[in-house]
Amino acid sequence: MSYVLIIGAKSDIAKAIAREYAKHGYDLYLAARNVSELEEFANDIKIRFNRNIKCFELDILDYISHKYFYDSLEEKPLGVISAVGYLGDVSETQKTINTNYTGVVNLINIIADDFEQRKSGFIVAISSVAGDRGRKSNYIYGSAKAALTAYLSGLRNRLYDANVHVMTVKPGFVATKMTEGMDLPEKLTAKPEDVAKDIYKAQQNGKNVLYTKWIWKWIMLIIKSIPEFQFKKMNL
Amino acid sequence: MALQSWGNYPNIDAIAYKFDHQQALKNILDPHNNIIARGNGRSYGDSALSAHQLDIRSYNYFLDFDQETGILHCQAGVLLSEILETFIPRGWFVSVTPGTKLITVGGAIASDVHGKNHHVKGSFSDSIIEFTMMLENGEIITCSHVVNPELFQATCGGMGLTGIIIDAKIKLEAINSSMINQVTIKTKNLQDTFKAFEQYKDYTYSVAWIDCMAKGDSLGRCLLMVGEHADDGNLDYINRNKASIPFQFPSFLLNNLTVKSFNSLYYAKVRKSVSEQKVSIDSFFYPLDAIANWNRIYGKNGFTQYQFVLPLDKSYDGLEKILSKIAASGKGSFLAVLKLFGKANSNWLSFPMEGYTLALDFKIEPGLFELLNELDKIVLEYDGRFYLSKDVRVSKQTFEAGYKDIDKFRQLRKRYKMDQKFHSLQSKRVGI
Ligand SMILES: Cc1cc2nc3c(=O)[nH]c(=O)nc-3n(C[C@H](O)[C@H](O)[C@H](O)COP(=O)(O)OP(=O)(O)OC[C@H]3O[C@@H](n4cnc5c(N)ncnc54)[C@H](O)[C@@H]3O)c2cc1C
Ligand SMILES: NC(=O)c1ccc[n+]([C@@H]2O[C@H](COP(=O)([O-])OP(=O)(O)OC[C@H]3O[C@@H](n4cnc5c(N)ncnc54)[C@H](OP(=O)(O)O)[C@@H]3O)[C@@H](O)[C@H]2O)c1
Numbered sequence: 041m042s043y044v045l046i047i048g049a050k051s052d053i054a055k056a057i058a059r060e061y062a063k064h065g066y067d068l069y070l071a072a073r074n075v076s077e078l079e080e081f082a083n084d085i086k087i088r089f090n091r092n093i094k095c096f097e098l099d100i101l102d103y104i105s106h107k108y109f110y111d112s113l114e115e116k117p118l119g120v121i122s123a124v125g126y127l128g129d130v131s132e133t134q135k136t137i138n139t140n141y142t143g144v145v146n147l148i149n150i151i152a153d154d155f156e157q158r159k160s161g162f163i164v165a166i167s168s169v170a171g172d173r174g175r176k177s178n179y180i181y182g183s184a185k186a187a188l189t190a191y192l193s194g195l196r197n198r199l200y201d202a203n204v205h206v207m208t209v210k211p212g213f214v215a216t217k218m219t220e221g222m223d224l225p226e227k228l229t230a231k232p233e234d235v236a237k238d239i240y241k242a243q244q245n246g247k248n249v250l251y252t253k254w255i256w257k258w259i260m261l262i263i264k265s266i267p268e269f270q271f272k273k274m275n276l
Numbered sequence: 277m278a279l280q281s282w283g284n285y286p287n288i289d290a291i292a293y294k295f296d297h298q299q300a301l302k303n304i305l306d307p308h309n310n311i312i313a314r315g316n317g318r319s320y321g322d323s324a325l326s327a328h329q330l331d332i333r334s335y336n337y338f339l340d341f342d343q344e345t346g347i348l349h350c351q352a353g354v355l356l357s358e359i360l361e362t363f364i365p366r367g368w369f370v371s372v373t374p375g376t377k378l379i380t381v382g383g384a385i386a387s388d389v390h391g392k393n394h395h396v397k398g399s400f401s402d403s404i405i406e407f408t409m410m411l412e413n414g415e416i417i418t419c420s421h422v423v424n425p426e427l428f429q430a431t432c433g434g435m436g437l438t439g440i441i442i443d444a445k446i447k448l449e450a451i452n453s454s455m456i457n458q459v460t461i462k463t464k465n466l467q468d469t470f471k472a473f474e475q476y477k478d479y480t481y482s483v484a485w486i487d488c489m490a491k492g493d494s495l496g497r498c499l500l501m502v503g504e505h506a507d508d509g510n511l512d513y514i515n516r517n518k519a520s521i522p523f524q525f526p527s528f529l530l531n532n533l534t535v536k537s538f539n540s541l542y543y544a545k546v547r548k549s550v551s552e553q554k555v556s557i558d559s560f561f562y563p564l565d566a567i568a569n570w571n572r573i574y575g576k577n578g579f580t581q582y583q584f585v586l587p588l589d590k591s592y593d594g595l596e597k598i599l600s601k602i603a604a605s606g607k608g609s610f611l612a613v614l615k616l617f618g619k620a621n622s623n624w625l626s627f628p629m630e631g632y633t634l635a636l637d638f639k640i641e642p643g644l645f646e647l648l649n650e651l652d653k654i655v656l657e658y659d660g661r662f663y664l665s666k667d668v669r670v671s672k673q674t675f676e677a678g679y680k681d682i683d684k685f686r687q688l689r690k691r692y693k694m695d696q697k698f699h700s701l702q703s704k705r706v707g708i
Pocket of ligand 1: 281282312313314315316317318319320323324332352353373374375376378379380381382383384386387388389390391434435436437439440441442564665666700
């Protein structure tokens, strides 16, 4: 058996990732808050792919519980993928930072220690292109993701010698619950299934940073290159 | 947002809603009228088009599968392609499949779709153990051949006009191979074609591609393809990677000349009068699915499929007349498909009845609807009827003439107040 742990498993992207990994023969640990809502989904995967699925209750803001949760896993996972995120604005600064950054980091730290000791494993976390440059429309979220991106880069560096692979995922627009009702440009918006395929392939190939859709790499390159004196006047 | 079905015609402005649990579905239904379910948009015309569209695709879980009996319980948004991908390797196939696997279970029920084995296995509803449906008032009921049989008979073939199908138990068919042993028979004319259908009627699957540009002595020539599941124990099944038509072709590309040469080539490619092949399930049942968005070859004005069925004793005369008229018009199509149906079932609006059905694609262009109006008259003259799932234009009178239970259907809609909630452009046009 070979478990992959998915955190924030109720997210639309995470569900697509779960199907993609199950399809390729992995068993799954699905961790989420109100995890009972995942029962039908887990059952669907069992029928489709004949895999073992175990569900766990996990609130990323309940830091204390993280170690207990990870220790309770009898068989440690081969890898972990985090899809936890929260798109909040200034009025929810704490929650946004803690969900996207503090909570995720706290849990991954625990897992990283274990993987480092075992000298194997992979760690994938979904950050965002929003972390590549702060914009007035979502800079609280963006800065939390920027911090996550920096954390992952450092972790990758630290775990390199231990043969543990760390991948940063930066989606552009994805059509999910998070973006429901927003008027997103069709050509630049990915489906969760496409993101999941990209992630699976990139993780298997040991890629470090993944932009998905790929075009976002170039879009962000341009956005990052705009001088600050101009950028600050722009409506983004 | 702009929405259209497979024919890319018409194009309407609509609001689409998604749901992933039943309470969410009820919350969407409550405040809206003029709402209709949309599966995977593979109906050709306006059956799934309305100002408010309920997108079923995200409601797509498998709920249970019994490996002993082959009974699958799944939500209505599951695609047939997902069923095949999962269950062919375990030795199961859907008992009835249309010419595309990219349709939802809900869409298969609502159109009571038929396949190449109609004369043996009937329509999709014949493989249904039961389904559940949300009515206009949010109540969820179970329907089967014995529980709520009226609602069952109205809903199978009822084009989404009775409620929202939520989930279904369907019986899969045991197979021992993912391959089909196919026999191709090349016929010279319509008489020959009818003879071939008769001669090969014991085959489980049969369908003919007919050259509707051929005239005179060759009128009605076809390639009849019949088949059986192989028995070689090989259940490998790979969902093939698809080529895709990346943009709408300019509409002038498809004209009399290109279609004529395609048809002639296709027909000439098969040399022997009877030949045998062993082919995959995908290439036997779903040749068109191999090219994603093939509908774009018809250009931005879109296309329609004209499909009717004539009673058996009137099929020959009627088809001869209709084929002559089409050949003379020069408005032929690549895809003209002829099939012999078995007996009709008892569903009120199910399309199949015993006799020959012809389906042809036409590019939407000036003069087309005039031609089709002429063809309508011939179809009615020979007591035929039309398939709503392909239709985008028949009049109320033309539609009604073929369906004797239409008033029962209307009364049921009234009784359950379905007519105050569920509507498509089509239901308004044909007055149901
Ligand atoms: C290449 C091709 C080949 C085809 N070959 C055949 C064939 O051989 N035989 C055949 O019978 N058909 C055939 N069809 C037609 C197709 O099978 C039907 O139109 C089918 O209903 C499409 O299903 P869908 O999920 O795409 O539904 P849609 O096209 O989205 O909707 C079709 C109808 O079903 C209703 N509906 C969908 N889901 C639900 C639900 N959950 N509850 C209530 N109502 C619902 C809609 O309101 C609408 O009236 C073919 C179509 C194509 C494109
Ligand atoms: N959609 C986009 O356009 C886009 C773009 C770039 C990056 N992203 C990132 O992609 C990831 C997945 O997002 P999504 O689009 O799939 O949206 P989503 O469905 O809203 O996913 C966010 C997930 O995070 C979970 N979560 C939030 N707070 C939590 C907590 N305290 N404890 C445990 N889980 C918590 C949510 O759980 P609940 O279901 O319980 O709320 C939800 O499953 C996120 O990291 C997001 O930032 C998305």
